[in-house]
Amino acid sequence: MTARRLPGRQQLAVAIPLGWLLLCVAVPMLLVLGLAFGEVADRIPPIEPLLSLAGGRITAHLTLHNLLGVASDPLYTSAFGNALLNALEATALCALIGYPIAYSIALAPERQRRIYVLLAVLPFWTSFLMRTYAWMGLIRDSGPLNHLLLALGIVDRPVPVLYSPAAVLLVMVYSYVPFFILPMYAVLERLPRDLLEAASDLGARPFYAFRTVTLPMSMPGLLAGSVLVFVPAVGEYIIPDLVGNTDTIMIGGVLWAEFFQNRDWPAAASIAFLTMAVLVVPLLLLRRFLPAFRRGAAS
Amino acid sequence: MTLSTTDDRTPRVGQGGAAAGVAVNAVSKAFGGAPVLREVSLTIERGEFVALLGGSGCGKTTLLRIIAGLEIADVGTVVIGGADVTGLPPYERPVNMMFQSYALFPHLTVADNIEYGLRAAGVERAERTSLVVWALRLVRLEGLGRRKPDQLSGGQRQRVALARCLVKRPSVLLLDEPMAALDRGLRDEMQRELVRIQRDVGTTFVLVTHDQDEAMSMADRIAVMDAGRIVQCGPPRVIYDQPASCFVARFVGRVNLFAGRVAAGRPGATEIATDDGLTIRARGQAALGAGSSCTAAVRPEKLLVSRLPAGLANEYHGKLEDLAYFGDVTRASIRIAGGRVVEATLGQLERSSGAPLAVGEAVVVGFDEAAPVVLTA
Numbered sequence: 001m002t003a004r005r006l007p008g009r010q011q012l013a014v015a016i017p018l019g020w021l022l023l024c025v026a027v028p029m030l031l032v033l034g035l036a037f038g039e040v041a042d043r044i045p046p047i048e049p050l051l052s053l054a055g056g057r058i059t060a061h062l063t064l065h066n067l068l069g070v071a072s073d074p075l076y077t078s079a080f081g082n083a084l085l086n087a088l089e090a091t092a093l094c095a096l097i098g099y100p101i102a103y104s105i106a107l108a109p110e111r112q113r114r115i116y117v118l119l120a121v122l123p124f125w126t127s128f129l130m131r132t133y134a135w136m137g138l139i140r141d142s143g144p145l146n147h148l149l150l151a152l153g154i155v156d157r158p159v160p161v162l163y164s165p166a167a168v169l170l171v172m173v174y175s176y177v178p179f180f181i182l183p184m185y186a187v188l189e190r191l192p193r194d195l196l197e198a199a200s201d202l203g204a205r206p207f208y209a210f211r212t213v214t215l216p217m218s219m220p221g222l223l224a225g226s227v228l229v230f231v232p233a234v235g236e237y238i239i240p241d242l243v244g245n246t247d248t249i250m251i252g253g254v255l256w257a258e259f260f261q262n263r264d265w266p267a268a269a270s271i272a273f274l275t276m277a278v279l280v281v282p283l284l285l286l287r288r289f290l291p292a293f294r295r296g297a298a299s
Numbered sequence: 300m301t302l303s304t305t306d307d308r309t310p311r312v313g314q315g316g317a318a319a320g321v322a323v324n325a326v327s328k329a330f331g332g333a334p335v336l337r338e339v340s341l342t343i344e345r346g347e348f349v350a351l352l353g354g355s356g357c358g359k360t361t362l363l364r365i366i367a368g369l370e371i372a373d374v375g376t377v378v379i380g381g382a383d384v385t386g387l388p389p390y391e392r393p394v395n396m397m398f399q400s401y402a403l404f405p406h407l408t409v410a411d412n413i414e415y416g417l418r419a420a421g422v423e424r425a426e427r428t429s430l431v432v433w434a435l436r437l438v439r440l441e442g443l444g445r446r447k448p449d450q451l452s453g454g455q456r457q458r459v460a461l462a463r464c465l466v467k468r469p470s471v472l473l474l475d476e477p478m479a480a481l482d483r484g485l486r487d488e489m490q491r492e493l494v495r496i497q498r499d500v501g502t503t504f505v506l507v508t509h510d511q512d513e514a515m516s517m518a519d520r521i522a523v524m525d526a527g528r529i530v531q532c533g534p535p536r537v538i539y540d541q542p543a544s545c546f547v548a549r550f551v552g553r554v555n556l557f558a559g560r561v562a563a564g565r566p567g568a569t570e571i572a573t574d575d576g577l578t579i580r581a582r583g584q585a586a587l588g589a590g591s592s593c594t595a596a597v598r599p600e601k602l603l604v605s606r607l608p609a610g611l612a613n614e615y616h617g618k619l620e621d622l623a624y625f626g627d628v629t630r631a632s633i634r635i636a637g638g639r640v641v642e643a644t645l646g647q648l649e650r651s652s653g654a655p656l657a658v659g660e661a662v663v664v665g666f667d668e669a670a671p672v673v674l675t676a
Contacts (some may be wrong), residue, residue, distance in 0.1 A: 208419055
């Protein structure tokens with residue numbers, strides 16, 4: 001007798017996602033990790049083989065030099081700090097803008113809600129690059145924004161918005177806010193109405209009821225939305241490259257430069273690996289506390 | 300006025316304190332053009348326990364929500380304790396409502412749920428703590444203060460919802476189908492418990508229910524509602540013995556209805572010819588003109604079933620078609636001449652005298668002149 005096994009179809013159902021994860025997540029990550037321990041070489045690919053066979057012995061050429069270098073070099077750490085700060089700002093702004101939008105969608109009559117959700121994700125129908133270029137046109141010195149400001153007499157010469165940290169933040173918030181709205185809406189929509197009625201009945205004014213009932217009960221959505229915005233925002237490379245200035249270097253741009261311009265694959269891999277490590281640890285901690293919030297919202 | 304308390308631990312602090320009367324004046328309400336309440340007026344005395352009784356969609360819950368301020372009446376006014384509160388939001392009204400779903404805050408503990416309304420009102424900490432202890436004891440949940448609502452049974456959740464309201468010392472407590480989610484045994488227990496608590500705290504209670512037994516056993520007065528109107532309002536005994544209409548007679552308790560016309564009416568005695576050819580003699584019901592249509596309503600327990608005529612004012616021969624045994628009573632269905640089936644409740648006497656009646660037997664079913672209530676609506 002063999003141990004009880006899953007029936008064939010169920011095995012397949014488990015094997016497909018598992019195989020996908022292995023092939024598209026685990027293998028590339030291991031490759032990146034391997035590269036991070038490698039050494040640059042003037043060849044194609046531009047790296048010394050990690051393993052070599054000489055005199056019947058297998059030798060591993062691994063070095064911690066890249067990882068330690070990236071972790072201690074102020075060029076990288078400040079770029080990482082910039083990216084982190086920028087992502088925090090973008091996440092906070094997405095929450096400030098996305099929460100009221102999600103809440104008003106949730107409060108709208110049921111038939112209208114679907115339309116509003118559709119509107120929230122409508123930008124996805126256009127390429128992300130096209131939308132970023134559109135923003136560049138809107139905010140450049142001779143663009144509609146400055147035209148408007150000049151026409152209204154608010155400024156007497158064009159304000160340089162494009163190629164500034166503000167432009168990066170603006171376009172990032174614009175691009176990421178739907179990722180915040182959707183999970184936020186999903187939670188707020190399921191919030192039982194009778195709880196707010198009970199709060200009001202017990203003497204809570206609307207803002208007090210919001211602070212003591214709606215906000216704590218919508219925490220899972222707030223956390224999910226924030227993670228969905230924050231994580232990709234840290235690694236964002238295209239938006240700072242297109243609308244940012246060259247003084248504020250972000251970690252995504254540095255990674256790109258190391259890989260494609262300097263052809264320093266080990267450094268690029270080290271950046272990728274360390275960035276991921278720094279993000280994953282707090283997320284794992286958050287996950288530990290998320291179920292508690294979930295339970296609170298579910299019942 | 301101080302609260303009448305049989306419990307000397309009852310703190311004499313809090314917001315509301317004194318029970319208050321409620322007056323609903325000519326309130327109408329429509330949802331999306333469909334009228335839910337039509338010119339409803341109701342006066343509830345201070346400290347009274349009133350039940351709003353009716354089927355689903357009769358408007359009883361809407362009326363309760365209008366008193367709470369959760370719905371705004373299209374027309375009409377609501378007065379609580381002498382003050383017009385028609386335009387006030389729920390959080391400014393001296394009433395509290397116990398929701399059918401209980402609406403406990405799932406992210407707060409039992410104690411925090413109970414404390415919620417006190418915090419919202421800015422009651423200071425020491426007073427809050429002592430009130431929460433008092434409320435937990437009142438509903439017999441001492442020691443469960445630190446639990447979360449999802450760790451409680453249905454009955455316990457209901458007690459928390461009740462405590463959360465009562466701790467506010469509301470002038471009026473509104474209860475929306477409070478027993479709906481409880482199973483039968485627990486329901487009976489909680490009904491008695493609610494009546495006890497109402498006596499203890501002396502607050503005015505307004506209870507919405509579709510369960511006539513609940514209304515009958517708990518309320519001082521019942522307002523029977525149908526299609527957005529209060530069709531009768533009175534003590535349970537009056538509602539049962541002198542229903543104002545066929546609807547009330549049918550809705551509260553079981554009844555045999557004989558529709559017909561007044562054959563001969565003189566003060567003190569009415570003779571009714573029913574549509575299926577029976578003659579019914581009834582006492583009282585003055586001033587019904589001959590020929591006017593009416594219905595005689597007779598409760599099953601007023602019917603006497605026997606093998607031989609007993610000399611009652613109204614007696615009909617028939618055949619016993621069915622006997623349903625319920626333990627405390629037995630319900631008999633008798634088909635009488637003309638084809639109509641009447642329902643009679645057999646009491647202890649009829650069941651114990653002589654040989655028991657059997658299905659298929661020829662019987663005489665009768666009732667005296669005082670038994671029928673003559674209804675014109």
